[in-house]
Amino acid sequence: MDAAARLACRARPASYPNPGVGCILVKDGMVVGRGWTAVGGRPHAEAAALDQAGKRAHGATAYVTLEPCAHRSERGPACSERLVDAGVARVVAGVEDPDPRTAGAGFARLRDAGISAELVHHPAAEASLAGYLMRAHTGRPHVTMKLAMTLDGCIATAGGESQWISGEVARAHVHSRRAIADAILVGGGTWRADRPRLDVRLPGLKDRGPQRVVLTRGIAPDGVKVINTPDQIAQLDALYLYIEAGANIAASFLKADLVDRLEIYRAPIVIGGGRGAVADVGLTKLEDAHDRWCQVERRQLGSDTFAAYSRTR
């Protein structure tokens, strides 16, 4: 299932609006087929893996990150049907599909055909579906917020100078994070001051243009969507939203508890008396700040450090 979850990551974000799913078919201890959701959402991962396996799928076990779908569409038959038709012996899924058209009906279809179908609640499978599950359960995209700061938590000098705090390697890493987002959001202040391109300047990924969103009370420039409050992110066509936050945007999303993952780039410099990374979030008691974030990733990027924190819920 870990391997299937890694495969699923290849689907992100091109599978949008469908979730990125991974599927591995194993027979007699050998992998006979692998698939992940294709660009635009079809074929599904199971269909791709079955196509690869051909007749070898007969009697195989399918490991799939999400419950196989139960609904036919004009774009093809349901995956649960295809698995039945291929004669697989067993299906192991990492997460039940919250889509009301499936929601257990995929498992039921398999079991009706005499196939063993198991749900294992696998953490890596769940993580690979974070955007889809967040949208299904809360009606909004999964939100990653990026902050780039100094050792003393500054995002600019007192005079406002901020280019550059992070080094080149860290900035390239930001572009790789943009590349897997469906939408990127900045605040109106950043938009007006820097006119950031918010594109993906990485070899081979220049056609990845996530939707650009500005949170402001002002008017939308061409090609940019505007929202006025953090909770309007629910209106975005996106499973994964990436926020490049100044201090006020950071505070408004944190205050609304709309951040699922914090990604912090720290440059080994000290500014002293500079502009802080996060504005007032209305905290009155220190103890209320505890037990909300858990470090889940850490890497060195040139002389900068990258650390990611998950919101514990």
Added chain:
Amino acid sequence: MDAAARLACRARPASYPNPGVGCILVKDGMVVGRGWTAVGGRPHAEAAALDQAGKRAHGATAYVTLEPCAHRSERGPACSERLVDAGVARVVAGVEDPDPRTAGAGFARLRDAGISAELVHHPAAEASLAGYLMRAHTGRPHVTMKLAMTLDGCIATAGGESQWISGEVARAHVHSRRAIADAILVGGGTWRADRPRLDVRLPGLKDRGPQRVVLTRGIAPDGVKVINTPDQIAQLDALYLYIEAGANIAASFLKADLVDRLEIYRAPIVIGGGRGAVADVGLTKLEDAHDRWCQVERRQLGSDTFAAYSRTR
């Protein structure tokens, strides 16, 4: 030499006022003696290693972090003489002794006796002698500054609440750092607000009481030394000074470029609009902040992260 440098660390800080030195005697590929500077500075590391080796020192190689001393004192003969008398074949030293009574005279004494004496400029040996070398070259102690902050670089809420940002494991680690300092410094504001005990509350180390120093324009409380400006740290009886800094103390020492090592404890919490870790240091151009700090250590302490940075000079 790496092993000798690790041995040398056992001497700190009890060897004060002498530097903490490590010595290993190797003969025919076997370690025949190990020593480090004793409490109060005598016996020296070489004497301790020779005492342990006895006759096996004859023909051995001595790896010693600092050039063997050339000066007799009423507390015993010079180490270079003792190495000659023991009949060692070769001496490898990591750092030349800047003490004018030795400063090459130790090597000369060994070579006069037909012993091969090499200086290797070993980084770990140098690091283990950081306080001694800083005092000899600049007339002041080596300065480590501790900062405990949140992910967004705050050391307190806007209302001033700061207990506790770090967790228990991190706080115990601070006590272990106090234990290897000769002196601990806080600012007058912290002193008056918290009356910190600045002691070492760790099992087996409760008798380690580093000298307590307050930087203030006010009057000294009993048992506490007062200095009025950062550069007065030169007057302290200390090779290693540990600063537990609030924002103003941090800024004044950084502005004076008197910090050799930054130790940052980061708790996985966000305060937002709280009190920043470092007050104004007079920085006007961002580029002047770069290339001053290099991360040299990192560890997880419970849910907090510890990172140490060396001043690149």
